[in-house]
Amino acid sequence: MLLKDIFVNLSIFSFLVSAAVVTRIFYFPIKPVKRSRLLGGCYAGVVALVLMNISIPYEGNLLDIHYIPLILSLIYLGFGPGVVTSAMILLGNLLFSSHLTLDYSIFFTTVLLFLVSFSLLKKPYQKVLLLLIEYVLVVFIMHGFFGVPLSLSFMATLICFLFVCLTIGIWLMEGHNTLYSLMNRLSELNATLKESQQELKDTIRGQQGVIFKFKKVEGKFVVTLCDGQLIRKQQLNPEIFIFSDWTKLIPASLVEPLTLYFEKAWQGHEMNFEQEWPVGKIFLFMLQPILRDGQVIEVVGSVINVTEKKRVEMALEESEREYRLIAENTSDLITVLQVNGKMKYLSPSHQTILGLSPSELIGKDFLTIFDPQDLYRLKEKFARIIVDQRPDQIEFRFQRHDEKDPVQFESRCMPVAGINGDVEYIVIVSRDISERKKAEELVLVSEKLSVVGELAAGVAHEIRNPLTTLKGFVQMFKKGEMDPIYLDIISDELDRIELITNEFLVLAKPQVVHYRLDSISSILQNVITVLTPQMNMNNIQVHMHLDGELPGISCEQSQLKQVFINIMKNAIEAMPRGGNITIRTSKAGGFIRIEVVDEGCGIPPELISRLGEPFYTLKEKGTGLGLMVCKKIIKEHGGRIDYASELDRGTTVTIELPIAR
Ligand code: ADP
Ligand code: MG
Numbered sequence: 001m002l003l004k005d006i007f008v009n010l011s012i013f014s015f016l017v018s019a020a021v022v023t024r025i026f027y028f029p030i031k032p033v034k035r036s037r038l039l040g041g042c043y044a045g046v047v048a049l050v051l052m053n054i055s056i057p058y059e060g061n062l063l064d065i066h067y068i069p070l071i072l073s074l075i076y077l078g079f080g081p082g083v084v085t086s087a088m089i090l091l092g093n094l095l096f097s098s099h100l101t102l103d104y105s106i107f108f109t110t111v112l113l114f115l116v117s118f119s120l121l122k123k124p125y126q127k128v129l130l131l132l133i134e135y136v137l138v139v140f141i142m143h144g145f146f147g148v149p150l151s152l153s154f155m156a157t158l159i160c161f162l163f164v165c166l167t168i169g170i171w172l173m174e175g176h177n178t179l180y181s182l183m184n185r186l187s188e189l190n191a192t193l194k195e196s197q198q199e200l201k202d203t204i205r206g207q208q209g210v211i212f213k214f215k216k217v218e219g220k221f222v223v224t225l226c227d228g229q230l231i232r233k234q235q236l237n238p239e240i241f242i243f244s245d246w247t248k249l250i251p252a253s254l255v256e257p258l259t260l261y262f263e264k265a266w267q268g269h270e271m272n273f274e275q276e277w278p279v280g281k282i283f284l285f286m287l288q289p290i291l292r293d294g295q296v297i298e299v300v301g302s303v304i305n306v307t308e309k310k311r312v313e314m315a316l317e318e319s320e321r322e323y324r325l326i327a328e329n330t331s332d333l334i335t336v337l338q339v340n341g342k343m344k345y346l347s348p349s350h351q352t353i354l355g356l357s358p359s360e361l362i363g364k365d366f367l368t369i370f371d372p373q374d375l376y377r378l379k380e381k382f383a384r385i386i387v388d389q390r391p392d393q394i395e396f397r398f399q400r401h402d403e404k405d406p407v408q409f410e411s412r413c414m415p416v417a418g419i420n421g422d423v424e425y426i427v428i429v430s431r432d433i434s435e436r437k438k439a440e441e442l443v444l445v446s447e448k449l450s451v452v453g454e455l456a457a458g459v460a461h462e463i464r465n466p467l468t469t470l471k472g473f474v475q476m477f478k479k480g481e482m483d484p485i486y487l488d489i490i491s492d493e494l495d496r497i498e499l500i501t502n503e504f505l506v507l508a509k510p511q512v513v514h515y516r517l518d519s520i521s522s523i524l525q526n527v528i529t530v531l532t533p534q535m536n537m538n539n540i541q542v543h544m545h546l547d548g549e550l551p552g553i554s555c556e557q558s559q560l561k562q563v564f565i566n567i568m569k570n571a572i573e574a575m576p577r578g579g580n581i582t583i584r585t586s587k588a589g590g591f592i593r594i595e596v597v598d599e600g601c602g603i604p605p606e607l608i609s610r611l612g613e614p615f616y617t618l619k620e621k622g623t624g625l626g627l628m629v630c631k632k633i634i635k636e637h638g639g640r641i642d643y644a645s646e647l648d649r650g651t652t653v654t655i656e657l658p659i660a661r
Contacts (some may be wrong), residue, residue: 071128209303209304341382520592527564
């Protein structure tokens with residue numbers, strides 16, 4: 001009987017608590033907690049009232065568990081709700097109690113103890129234990145106090161009953177808490193999921209192409225997702241493709257090829273292909289099968305419009321083909337250099353003309369393929385092109401392994417600026433000018449010989465004077481008149497003859513071109529030595545104003561001598577009745593300036609621009625090659641030559657040569 005009553009009590013308690021828990025969780029899952037707590041306190045009071053009314057009479061007392069809802073209310077809902085529950089229990093006592101004083105005392109003592117220990121202790125399990133013990137003690141003591149002692153068996157049964165009831169209560173409340181937080185978490189996750197689904201949808205919709213998914217259902221490909229601007233821009237709703245017969249929605253001619261590709265993707269192959277679409281469009285399709293357990297369950301595809309990209313690519317290819325045609329078939333050498341000197345492109349003509357394989361040379365230093373003699377000049381030239389960002393021209397030699405003579409090249413170097421405005425590449429177009437060079441050299445030699453010929457007369461004249469002197473001395477020696485003083489004069493005269501003949505020989509002999517560091521002053525002095533006889537014959541005085549501290553220049557001495565002889569000869573010839581020639585040297589920036597000023601007939605202004613043209617001469621016996629040779633030599637030395645003249649007043653020739661670094 002007792003057990004049955006206990007069971008009924010516990011069942012009703014469990015039912016009432018779970019009813020509240022279920023209602024709370026499933027019908028008001030996210031109600032504000034604050035308000036629902038007070039409501040909970042109230043409800044706990046109601047449960048207590050119900051339990052109060054079904055307490056079990058046992059050994060002349062009542063087995064009563066209506067304080068359990070109060071304990072649970074305090075623990076799970078807090079202080080305020082606990083007070084509310086207490087108030088309801090008090091009300092119950094007033095309404096239903098048979099031992100009012102005893103029940104009052106139990107109530108007040110218990111509630112007081114509960115509230116005090118509730119505010120003192122922190123941990124829930126400590127609270128539960130303490131509240132239970134307090135309650136049992138209060139019941140025991142109060143019964144004793146009011147002369148209604150409790151038997152040991154009653155106490156034991158009560159404690160067990162309370163304990164089981166409390167366990168069920170805690171169990172249900174904990175379950176509630178877990179479920180409640182799970183529900184909350186679930187609804188949070190649900191919200192996030194919805195948000196990301198929307199985001200994904202928006203992304204797919206917003207992207208420029210189309211994204212779609214398909215799978216095979218009953219032997220047919222069915223589109224399960226489809227969106228993107230490519231379709232929307234055609235004023236079409238992408239959803240018409242989903243779960244519909246898409247083959248009717250695209251041009252009929254494309255159904256077959258697309259189905260073939262879809263089939264391959266369905267077999268597990270990743271497919272990328274370009275598909276021409278009617279009215280001149282090209283779409284790039286990418287199909288990616290999605291596998292699960294080795295089985296394709298779906299294929300994700302994307303489509304982008306590549307028409308414009310294709311058009312540009314084709315135009316680019318076309319123009320590249322054209323350029324390649326030119327570059328690969330020209331007999332000129334086309335080389336593209338990076339600023340660090342490494343070769344980036346070499347035209348195939350390098351193979352035919354130089355015997356060099358372009359593929360082997362790419363990435364190597366340009367300067368390694370040249371004659372070491374030219375290196376210095378080339379380096380300087382490239383450095384200048386990069387700094388000045390201006391095209392320039394350069395000549396150099398290349399020694400082929402299979403030939404004796406080096407090949408001569410003339411190259412136009414074009415700097416190409418990158419995005420930031422700095423030079424990124426140098427494009428060099430080189431042409432074999434060996435033949436032209438040979439012809440030019442012939443001109444040079446013949447011009448030199450003609451000058452030599454003319455000079456010879458002067459030289460001979462000049463040598464004759466000291467020779468006459470020497471002859472006189474020889475006569476004197478024969479007669480035995482030997483004065484050692486004469487020996488010094490003889491030695492001086494011989495030195496002079498030697499000097500003149502040496503300089504003459506340097507000029508007349510063909511020379512291999514070697515650039516060396518030299519002093520401009522000594523070159524000019526030597527030239528004057530050679531020309532002195534001729535100037536003496538023509539009654540011409542030379543005035544030299546040479547700057548003694550000029551830096552050296554990198555030059556071919558014999559060529560520069562030839563330049564100055566030609567210029568001086570022109571000056572001498574411009575002054576048939578004699579006059580003065582002034583030679584001045586000075587430093588001008590990175591150059592050395594040499595001015596040769598005469599007081600001759602001058603050059604008509606309209607003819608000045610023609611100076612340096614081959615065979616342009618105003619003289620009866622002139623060759624018109626002198627200034628041409630000068631111009632060429634000075635240009636090869638990286639310098640410049642200028643003429644300023646006034647008729648019947650005189651001419652100034654200015655030459656500037658770069659200072660060696
Ligand atoms: P050539 O001396 O054989 O005539 P050049 O090339 O040396 O040939 O000179 C070309 C022409 O330039 C000369 O014929 C001459 O008319 C003119 N010329 C050059 N230098 C002078 C000068 N210093 N004074 C006057 N005329 C000059
Ligand atoms: Mg001349």
